[in-house]
Amino acid sequence: xxxxxxxxxxxxxxxxxxxxxxxxxxxxxxxxxxxxxxxxxxxxxxxxxxxxxxxxxxxxxxxxxxxxxxxxxxxxxxxxxxxxxxxxxxxxxxxxxxxxxxxxxxxxxxxxxxxxxxxxxxxxxxxxxxxxxxxxxxxxxxxxxxxxxxxxxxxxxxxxxxxxxxxxxxxxxxxxxxxxxxxxxxxxxxxxxxxxxxxxxxxxxxxxxxxxxxxxxxxxxxxxxxxxxxxxxxxxxxxxxxxxxxxxxxxxxxxxxxxxxxxxxxxxxxxxxxxxxxxxxxxxxxxxxxxxxxxxxxxxxxxxxxxxxxxxxxxxxxxxxxxxxxxxxxxxxxxxxxxxxxxxxxxxxxxxxxxxxxxxxxxx
Amino acid sequence: xxxxxxxxxxxxxxxxxxxxxxxxxxxxxxxxxxxxxxxxxxxxxxxxxxxxxxxxxxxxxxxxxxxxxxxxxxxxxxxxxxxxxxxxxxxxxxxxxxxxxxxxxxxxxxxxxxxxxxxxxxxxxxxxxxxxxxxxxxxxxxxxxxxxxxxxxxxxxxxxxxxxxxxxxxxxxxxxxxxxxxxxxxxxxxxxxxxxxxxxxxxxxxxxxxxxxxxxxxxxxxxxxxxxxxxxxxxxxxxxxxxxxxxxxxxxxxxxxxxxxxxxxxxxxxxxxxxxxxxxxxxxxxxxxxxxxxxx
Numbered sequence: 001x002x003x004x005x006x007x008x009x010x011x012x013x014x015x016x017x018x019x020x021x022x023x024x025x026x027x028x029x030x031x032x033x034x035x036x037x038x039x040x041x042x043x044x045x046x047x048x049x050x051x052x053x054x055x056x057x058x059x060x061x062x063x064x065x066x067x068x069x070x071x072x073x074x075x076x077x078x079x080x081x082x083x084x085x086x087x088x089x090x091x092x093x094x095x096x097x098x099x100x101x102x103x104x105x106x107x108x109x110x111x112x113x114x115x116x117x118x119x120x121x122x123x124x125x126x127x128x129x130x131x132x133x134x135x136x137x138x139x140x141x142x143x144x145x146x147x148x149x150x151x152x153x154x155x156x157x158x159x160x161x162x163x164x165x166x167x168x169x170x171x172x173x174x175x176x177x178x179x180x181x182x183x184x185x186x187x188x189x190x191x192x193x194x195x196x197x198x199x200x201x202x203x204x205x206x207x208x209x210x211x212x213x214x215x216x217x218x219x220x221x222x223x224x225x226x227x228x229x230x231x232x233x234x235x236x237x238x239x240x241x242x243x244x245x246x247x248x249x250x251x252x253x254x255x256x257x258x259x260x261x262x263x264x265x266x267x268x269x270x271x272x273x274x275x276x277x278x279x280x281x282x283x284x285x286x287x288x289x290x291x292x293x294x295x296x297x298x299x300x301x302x303x304x305x306x307x308x309x310x311x312x313x314x315x316x317x318x319x320x321x322x323x324x325x326x327x328x329x330x331x332x333x334x335x336x337x338x339x340x341x342x343x344x345x346x347x348x349x350x351x352x353x354x355x356x357x358x359x360x361x362x363x364x
Numbered sequence: 365x366x367x368x369x370x371x372x373x374x375x376x377x378x379x380x381x382x383x384x385x386x387x388x389x390x391x392x393x394x395x396x397x398x399x400x401x402x403x404x405x406x407x408x409x410x411x412x413x414x415x416x417x418x419x420x421x422x423x424x425x426x427x428x429x430x431x432x433x434x435x436x437x438x439x440x441x442x443x444x445x446x447x448x449x450x451x452x453x454x455x456x457x458x459x460x461x462x463x464x465x466x467x468x469x470x471x472x473x474x475x476x477x478x479x480x481x482x483x484x485x486x487x488x489x490x491x492x493x494x495x496x497x498x499x500x501x502x503x504x505x506x507x508x509x510x511x512x513x514x515x516x517x518x519x520x521x522x523x524x525x526x527x528x529x530x531x532x533x534x535x536x537x538x539x540x541x542x543x544x545x546x547x548x549x550x551x552x553x554x555x556x557x558x559x560x561x562x563x564x565x566x567x568x569x570x571x572x573x574x575x576x577x578x579x580x581x582x583x584x585x586x587x588x589x590x591x592x593x594x595x596x597x598x599x600x601x602x603x604x605x606x607x608x609x610x611x612x613x614x615x616x617x618x619x620x621x622x623x624x625x626x627x628x629x630x631x632x633x634x635x636x637x638x639x640x641x642x643x644x645x646x647x648x649x650x651x652x653x654x655x656x657x658x659x660x
Contacts, residue, residue, distance in 0.1 A: 058559055078562040091560040095578045104574070108565030156565065 004069075005160055005192050006032040006055060011064035012216075013050050024050040026216040027064060032160075032194060037186050039195045041203040042213035043239070048196045049164060051213075055194065056085050056162050068159065079108070084153035085162040088169070090145045092137035098124070098148050099133040105156040123151035126185065143174045147181070154189060163195045167202065179205050200240045204228065212236045229287075230272075234362050237285035244286045244330040250279040250361070260284060260359065263326040266304050270359035283362045288333040290358035293320055296349035303351035306330075308344050320344065322352055399631035407625035418632030438616065438633070445612040448531055448602075449595035453542075455535040456591045457584065460542030464583075465576075467543075468550035475551075482543050490537065494604040497533045498524060501605070525607035533605040534595050541590035549583025550576070585648060593641055613637055 013025040025047040032038045040048040053059045055066060057078035066073045073081060084105065092101050099120045106116035124130045127147035137145055146166060153161055163182070167175045183206050186193045197203055203210050204224040211221045212235070219233045231237035234245060246262060253259035259269045260282070270284075294300055306324040313336075320332040332352055344350055402413040425435035467478045485493065500506045503520040511521065523529050553576065561571040577584075599614035608615070613633065620630030 056563060058562075077567075078559070079565045079567050083563075085560070085563045087556050087560060089554070089556055091554065091556040093557060093560070093575060104561070104566075105564035108570065152564070 002034040004031045004067075005034050005036075006194070007067040007070075008051065008055075009065050009067065011051070011054060011061050011066055013047075013054060013059060014062045023216055025054070028213075028216070028218045029064075030211055030218055030221060032192060034192060035190050037183065037193045037195065037206055037208045039197060039203040039207035039210045040213055041197055041200060041210050041239075043198055045215075046213040047216040048198075048213050050216075052085075052162050052164055052194065052196050055160070056083055057081050082156075082159045083162060084156060084158040084160075085164065086146075086149045086153045086166045088164045088166060090137075090149040090166075092145055092149060092152070094137055096136070097133065098129070098135050098137065098140070101137065101148060102133075102152045102155050105152065109156055119155055120151075123155045126154070126188070127151045127181075142170055143178065146170065146178060150182075150185065154185070154191065157189075158191060160192045160194060163193060165196055165198070167197070168199075175202070182206060204240070212239065214239075229360075231285055231360055232363055234283055234285065234364055237360065237362065242288050242331065242333075244288060244291070244328075246284050246286065246324075246327055246330070247281055248284065250274065250282055260361070262304060262324070266325065266327070268302050268304065268354050268359065269356045270361070271357045272359065272361055274361045283364070285360045285362055286330070286354060286358050288319070288331040289317075289335075290355055291330065291332040292353040292355075293322070293332050293334060293344060294351045294353055295344075296351055298351050300351065300353050302356055303353045306350060306352055308346055308348045308350055311344065311346060318343075320350075322350060324352065395631040395634060399628050399635055401628050403626050403628050405625075407621075407627065409627050415628070418626075418628040419636075421629055422632060422636060441611050441616050442613060442636075444527075444610065445596055448527055448534070448610075448612065449592045451527075451531045452534040452538065452595050453588050453591045455531060456539050456542040457588065459535070460539055460587060461546055461580075461584065463539075464543045464546035464550055467547055468553070479544070479547065482540050485536070486540065490600055491604075493537065494533055494601055497529070497536065497605055501529050501532070524605065525609055527606065527610050529605040530598075530602050530610055530612075533601040534598055537598075537601060538591040538594060541594070542587040545586040545590065546580060546583040549580045549586075553579050589645070589648065596637060596641065 008028055008030050010027040010029055011025060012023075012027040015022045015024055028047070028051065040051060042048050050059065054061050055073075057073065057076060057080075061074060068081070068083070093104065096104065099117065102120040102123050103111075103113075103116040106119055107113075111119070120133065121130070124133055127150055129144060129147055129151070132140065132144065132148070137148065140148065146169075149166070167178050167182075170178060179202060182193070182195075195203075195206065204227075207224055209221060209223055210227050211218045212227060212233075213219065214233075214235050220227060220231065220236050222230070227236065228240055231240065231243070237243040237245070248260040248262040248268075251259050251261045251267065253267070253269050255269075257269050258271070258274065259267050261267045292300075294303065296305060304324050304327070306322040306327075308320055309323050309329060310321040312319045312321075315336070317333050317335045320334065321329055322332055323329050330352060398409055399418050400414055400416060401409040401411065402415040402417070404410050420432070421435075422438050423434060424432040427433050463482070467475055467482075470478060498505075501521065501524040502508070503522065503524070505521070505524075507523075508521040523532075557575055557579070558571055561575045566574060596612075597614050598612060599618060602610055602612040602615055606612075611619075617630045617633050617637075620626045620633065624630075
């Protein structure tokens with residue numbers, strides 16, 4: 001990919017001191033590239049907003065440093081950083097009109113009034129609110145305020161735009177619209193977007209790359225597909241989509257490949273390259289939709305035997321809960337339709353087929 | 365009408381209405397009436413004999429030839445009062461805004477304590493406080509001695525019994541009225557708006573002038589009104605710290621009801637003051653009514 005815009009190098013942040021000390025961010029390193037839609041995803045308290053505020057300059061890092069195009073940002077106050085923020089609450093200036101809000105950042109850069117107004121009109125067009133320049137923020141709906149907040153932050157043409165859960169206050173329909181809108185704005189402006197959210201769907205839909213965070217650490221960074229299909233941590237697999245977790249021992253497959261033994265001689269081949277620092281009691285993740293369910297007498301390879309405990313019909317698909325012999329219960333999601341295999345009922349003995357590339361061995 | 369009498373709300377506010385009606389509206393009407401009567405020779409008024417002399421005398425006096433000529437004495441007292449009030453307001457604003465701003469940036473518990481400290485002077489009698497200021501400001505007083513001790517040869521500070529002494533005393537008395545409303549508006553101020561200003565490239569000074577001050581404007585205006593209005597009616601402080609040499613409106617009115625024995629004129633002066641204050645209030649409310657309220 002292109003060049004690095006933001007580079008966080010072992011950045012940490014603690015709040016308070018002594019016994020009340022809270023570790024918000026524990027030495028994370030990540031590179032964010034030019035013209036990228038980068039998302040920091042995680043539950044509340046995972047440190048994603050702290051990292052965003054460190055990049056924005058609203059907090060000072062306790063240790064480590066953040067580089068902007070190779071230059072350390074540490075001592076630069078927010079107003080000297082070519083970085084703008086869209087705040088969660090929008091934080092539009094209530095005493096200024098929409099146009100004055102948008103030109104605020106330009107005036108601070110001593111852009112002439114005429115030029116600033118022209119730029120404001122351009123921004124209003126960009127967010128499709130051309131008619132609203134002379135209103136005040138309180139006369140706008142939540143979605144409109146959101147767009148104005150975007151226009152205001154984009155007007156000074158920042159190198160990086162930070163977005164702090166900007167969609168969380170919108171209702172579902174509006175949120176979907178704004179997701180498309182944000183992606184469009186990012187593509188049109190070519191500005192690097194750093195987006196913070198706790199909504200995995202939002203992250204998957206918009207991002208070029210996602211950093212999944214937990215307890216002040218970045219667990220995994222990758223494209224949406226990579227994060228979903230090849231999670232490295234149990235937390236990542238669990239937080240993004242549904243997953244089955246099984247515990248087994250890594251073993252040498254009879255045919256020479258890698259395999260995993262789930263006990264009671266239920267051995268499954270898999271293809272993932274694993275740096276095996278641990279081979280006993282490893283956790284693996286398997287997405288429910290990757291599993292297939294067959295009759296117990298079926299001769300398909302790579303299957304685990306079990307008993308159907310519950311069947312739930314969801315229209316587009318059917319979900320089976322299967323008690324595997326000597327293992328936990330797994331969820332199997334089968335799509336209904338033309339290719340649908342035979343129906344199974346509660347209590348049936350079945351085989352759960354695990355494609356060898358569906359198994360992800362997790363590091364914890 | 366029957367509905368109103370039966371409604372609970374009416375009876376809840378009835379005591380206040382009666383109280384205000386009896387102790388404020390009636391005396392006000394009475395004074396308005398007095399102001400258009402003839403003065404009695406030994407104080408009081410001649411009931412039933414109407415005269416607009418009180419209002420005429422405010423601007424004119426009769427010379428030896430019995431012609432009306434403009435007399436600026438009273439207007440000067442009014443102007444001096446407004447000047448002194450404006451000076452006091454400025455001092456109070458200069459001291460009060462930073463104080464309120466500082467308090468609003470403190471953690472919650474600390475804020476309550478500081479606000480409590482701001483209101484402490486109210487606990488002491490105003491006369492006592494003014495005498496205390498006399499002791500502080502007089503030649504050879506605490507301030508004078510301190511300055512001399514610090515090596516400044518003041519040769520007597522000569523500040524007591526000047527308009528400045530009056531203004532210092534008034535500033536001190538009414539400072540809480542400036543701090544509290546400004547603090548209230550600053551406390552409500554969303555800190556994220558300040559962050560947004562920084563984010564958009566405003567340094568501290570411009571964040572203050574472009575975001576904080578405009579948003580605190582209603583509080584500042586309220587504080588100014590709360591300081592200026594009682595200042596215009598201040599009686600004790602000009603009397604004590606001004607040494608009676610610097611008459612303000614209230615002292616003038618007081619003297620009309622006392623030594624000058626001109627009740628109609630005293631009442632008339634009161635209404636001139638009231639009119640000026642009411643007009644300023646109307647201008648204020650028209651100006652700030654249009655301020656958009658923030659939608660949360």
